[in-house]
Every structure is written in structure tokens, then in C-alpha cells.
Amino acid sequence: MALVSLISDAAAPLDVLAVFEDMRTARKNDYVNNIWRALANDPQQLAATWQQVKAVMGPGALDPLTKELIYLAVSAANNCEYCLHTHAHAAGAKGMTQAMFNELMQVILLASQTNRIAIGLQVPLDERYRQPPELSR
Amino acid sequence: MALVSLISDAAAPLDVLAVFEDMRTARKNDYVNNIWRALANDPQQLAATWQQVKAVMGPGALDPLTKELIYLAVSAANNCEYCLHTHAHAAGAKGMTQAMFNELMQVILLASQTNRIAIGLQVPLDERYRQPPELSR
Amino acid sequence: MALVSLISDAAAPLDVLAVFEDMRTARKNDYVNNIWRALANDPQQLAATWQQVKAVMGPGALDPLTKELIYLAVSAANNCEYCLHTHAHAAGAKGMTQAMFNELMQVILLASQTNRIAIGLQVPLDERYRQPPELSR
């Protein structure tokens, strides 16, 4: 049960409706997810978050499916039920296969384990990794 | 400061040395990271974790760089200083550019925020996402 | 589903009933929340936790509504569904408006994001912040 009401189209003020319309156009889909209807109680935050989603999740140096996998990994680590379900569907729509999902989970499980080794044993960072890695531009 | 001593080659029993040798061969690099020298206090766990790393992080349905990005995302969410440093270097060695790293961070930041919206507002899952997504095999 | 049974008034031993009575008096309300009925399986922990709630959540250098907002912020970060729901109601009863709740969420979202920047990029602490801040007494 949400802590706030889910704002229907009928109850939405104009600035919220404008965001909903932009979503429908961008996604070629009439459905507006519950998270946006909940966030619509704060129209400014709604607009800012939607702008961030549009700016971040599109193609760039990383392709949209890779971004969905990263998003799912963070959501699993943060224990976000809502995010896992909605973005598993989004990833499926962008071409995630069962084999990819299996490997995503395998990496999450490995990291969950080795993160905990490093933390649980308080492993000191090796001298050689104390500089930022050189990344090509 | 580690909670356990870091096992040097000289102090390592034979089963530990065998794992270290396998690492050196697989990585074409003589250096053994501190996490493995800490874990070597439990030779069985060392061997099992190293097997898992070899099985998971190689090429498959996802390429090794994508796996490093996912690993970094989990490590950022889990606040693992050691893992972030060592795997940022690993990702750099596998071709991560500054632009890719920027986009990785952008997705992590977006997920950190939208995960918290879904949790903080206790958004109920939409009916349409209550089935597993259909993934092609 | 709770991991323990919820202790009804009829099933409560005397020391538990005494805590329930004190709650009813303090809150001018006959209803005892499920968390207390679950905790009543350990009467000593029940009494200690209730004492802590009474000592901490009342007026002091911070007013009770500010304390509820802080409590909600921690509960959102800890992903505690039960706590978010019950304390959103408590905050509402103490005067939290929709505008305050929106700003509470905005700060939580900002912190979720900037915490992750500092962690994800492993930003070193500036020299000038390495002393405790001077706080007036």
C-alpha cells in the first residue's frame, strides 16, 4: 500500500499531465506506471526524475540493455521489489534472454560474496590500486 | 588493517600455493591480490571462491566488460571500497572508457534515487508486472 | 506473516500488560500496534524498547515532528515497510503537511544520490573537514 495516493489522470494538475503525456509519447504506450502516479504528488520531483530517466537510460557509450542490467543489479542490492519487477520487464522488452539474466544473477551473487569477503576480513587495499585507473577518453 | 594475516607465498600450504599458481597462469600476471592472501586462511573457501570467479567472469551470454560493470554497480551499492578500486582497474584493463564509467555512475545514481522513491513511497506493484517477463531462451 | 505470534491482551503476562497499559495512557489511545505485540514474546526487550521510545521521541532540543521526519528518513534508507507506514501516520498526526513530506522525500533522494557519488567515486575527505565541527553547547 502506497504512503501517498496514486494520482489518476482525472486528478492530475496540468504540469503532471504534461509529464504523463511526454511519457506516453516517448514510450509509445498509454500506460503510466504506479511509481509515476505516486511521485505525482510532488510535480517538480516528478518532472525532474522523468528528465533524468530520459537523459540516462537511452543509448550512449553503453547501450540501453546494458543499462537495464546495471539498473537491475543495483535494485537487487538495494532490495527494491518494485524496481526489480518493472525493470525485469523493461530488460526483457529490450532483448534480455534467459541466459543473460542467469549471468546477471551469477555476477550479482559473486559480487555479494566477494564484497562480503573484503568487508568481513577488512582486506587492505593493495598499493598498486591506490591510483585511479587510466581510462581512455 | 585486515582481521587476519595476509598469507605470503612462503607461509602458504600446498593447496593454497596451487590456487595462487592457477591465478598467475590464468591472469598472466605474477601478482596475487590481498583479498586472496586474506582468504587463504581458509584454503577451502579460497579454492571455492576462485573457481566461482573463473566460472562467472569469463565470456558467455554477457561479455567480460559488461560483467565488470555489473560487478562495480553491486560494489557501489554495497559500499565495498576494496572491490570498487580493484574492479575499476579490472574494468579499465578490459576497455572501459571514461564515457562508459560516467554512464555506469549515471545509472547507479538514477537507480539509487528511483529505488528510494519506490521504497520511500511504498509504491504498490502494477498488476501488469506481476508475471515473470517472457525471456527468449 | 510474523515469525512469532502476536501476543493478545488475554495471553499477555503481567509485565507485558503493564507496558501495554503505560502505552495506552501515554498515547491516549487503546490500540496497541502489532510491533509491540510481536516484541511481547520477550517482555524485557519490550519494556526496554518502550522506555527508549518514550525517552527519545518526546520534545527536547528537537521537536517531536522533526524527530518523526528523521525516523522516516532512516526507515526509508533501511527499507522498513512496517516503520514507514506506522510513522507516516504518526508524522501526519503531529502536523506533517504534504509539502513537508515532499521535501523530506526530496532530501532523502538527494542524499541517496550524493551518498552514492561519494562512495561510488571513493571521494577522499577534504583536509578541512577532518576535525569535528564546533557545535555550540
Add this chain to the structure above:
Amino acid sequence: MALVSLISDAAAPLDVLAVFEDMRTARKNDYVNNIWRALANDPQQLAATWQQVKAVMGPGALDPLTKELIYLAVSAANNCEYCLHTHAHAAGAKGMTQAMFNELMQVILLASQTNRIAIGLQVPLDERYRQPPELSR
């Protein structure tokens, strides 16, 4: 040690310098914190995050000191060393007294404990809290 280099003024491109200038003006202070110099590797994210800070942390339905307390609470829950240090100084500058800080910590400790009771015992949400609270607008 940061995962990225800290961008000095000399090394900063024009769009980054513009953000630094805006910070200096807004804060009436020439110093730019390390987190911004790290984030400056991604000028767009730098600008977006700084806009969000300006929009969120100023006065509104909640005063700036209350927002700093909420920010500190989230940072303690998220275990962000950098954020705790820098925002403890910010809160001190905005008037947080030692007594306020003590009560902030008391609420964080109480919430850390009662959050864990609700989760550890899997307490089911009371029927009466399953509706959003009514908040005055």
C-alpha cells in the same frame, strides 16, 4: 583514494568552471569540495547534481537545518563517511547544537533498532495503517 582524478580549476573545461563559479557565489566561499572535483569528470552530471542541491536544500516547508539533519540521518544509515563529515560541518554552520546532534543520533539509534525489530520479527502491518495518512495541504 578517489577512483577518478580530482579536477583542478586549471584542468577544468568551461562548463565545469561555470558550475564552480556558481557554487562560489551561492556559498560565498572560494573552496570547492572534493566531491564536486571528482564529479567534474562528468560535467553534465556535475551540473545536474548541483542544480538539485540548490533546489532541495534551501528553505521551504522545512528549514535548511532540518534538511541537514535529515541528510545526516540518511548518510548514517548509508554508511557514507564523506557525507557525514561534510554535512556535520554544514549542519554546525547552520546552527546545529551539541544537544540537537545528540538527539539526532538518539533517533537514528532508536530507528536502527525498531526497524530491525519490525524486519527481524517480520511484523505484519496493522490494518489501520494500510491507507495513506491524511496530510493537510
Add this chain to the structure above:
Amino acid sequence: MALVSLISDAAAPLDVLAVFEDMRTARKNDYVNNIWRALANDPQQLAATWQQVKAVMGPGALDPLTKELIYLAVSAANNCEYCLHTHAHAAGAKGMTQAMFNELMQVILLASQTNRIAIGLQVPLDERYRQPPELSR
């Protein structure tokens, strides 16, 4: 609702059925928990995880009940509803009494609180604890 389908015996490939059979023999119980049926979408991960469970949770330097208590403590800290329920049953079957469970929760609550003190106040580690403890072999 699972993100993947739960694999029934009828739908299970041979390598999955072999793991299920081994579970039934080891546990002297025909029932296979949902977590294994979900994990069976990745037969290799299923086999690896089951091997790890068998290797870790049996008697050793620590007895099986102590291991269940540790497992429950981690699951409470990680907010894993599924794990708390299934392992509370497992611990009960291995002899956990109500008094033991109460004390387990008391330690979890104490640690939740003192962990947050150390983090929230950023307490520096005492010089004397900067060496690994000497543990008898």
C-alpha cells in the same frame, strides 16, 4: 511474485532433477523449497549453491544450530523476508528455543545500534585493535 517461473519436477531437466533428488535424500523430506525451484532456471548455479549449502551448514567447528543463528542474523541485517521465514523454521527444527531466539534478536538489536554509533559518530579504531586478533588454531 517471482521474476522467473518455479520449475516443477515435471518441467525439470535431468541435471536439475538430480539436485532435487540429492536434496530429498539429504533432508529426508520430499518437499523442495521455492528458492530451489526458482534457481533451477540456471541449473549450474543451482548445483553450485546446493553444494555450498551442504558444505557449509553441517557440523564442524561450529554446530548446525549456531550456524542457523548466524544465518538468521545476516538475513535480518539484509532484510530478506524469504530467508528469515525459512531459516526460522530450520532453526526451530534444530532445537532453537524461544529463549534462544529472544537472545538472538537482542544481539541483533544491540549490534544494529552500536554499529550505527560507530558509523554515525565515525569513531576511529583504537590503536590496540589494529592487529589481527591472535586466534588459536
Add this chain to the structure above:
Amino acid sequence: MALVSLISDAAAPLDVLAVFEDMRTARKNDYVNNIWRALANDPQQLAATWQQVKAVMGPGALDPLTKELIYLAVSAANNCEYCLHTHAHAAGAKGMTQAMFNELMQVILLASQTNRIAIGLQVPLDERYRQPPELSR
């Protein structure tokens, strides 16, 4: 670096000194850990937390060493560097062997992994575990 000053004996008010004395007597050791000197900025919280430590960590239905193992497990999950170091020493003093520590870490790693499976795959709780386990009193 602590966010607050560490209160020396010379700077401690009488109520703080009384707690320090009680610690020294209870632990037959003159040294007072930094966490208590940091917490001494809030004498009431200091006294309350010390009472809780004394009440919880002594012998009961669980022995003191088992309680230290549980405390370490929570501290590893919560990523508390200070707590891991100090309580690894406490556990060593109470008889934790290297073999016990290895098994403690093994259970933590297994739970870190299986917690993440249950969460990452959103495994639904089996009908049979929806009742509290029957625990003998």
C-alpha cells in the same frame, strides 16, 4: 576522524566517569574503547547503551562466544569497520579459534549469496513457512 571529540577521563563529567568506572570493573581492564569516549558526549545515551551491552552480551540461553559470533555477522552485513575489529578481538578473547572464524565467514558468505538469490529472483514464500515456527519454551 570522529565527528565528535573523544572525551578523556580528565574532561569527563561525573556521570560519564561513573560509567567508565563500571566498565573497568566489569571488564577487569583499565582501557576504555574509543566508541565509549565518543558516545560520552551524550552521557544519557552512554549509560543506556552500556546497560544494554551488559544485559545482552553475558551468558543466557546462548553463551557469550555465540553472541560475539552473531554480533560479528551483523557487523559484517552492516559494513562496520570499527565493530568488526573490536569484536574480532573480543571473540578471540572468549575462545574463537581460526576454524570457528572460518566457518563464521563461510556462513556469512553463504547467506550473502542466498539472501541475494531470494531477493534478486523475488522468490515467493512457500505456503508451509507462513506460520511462525513452533519453538519449545
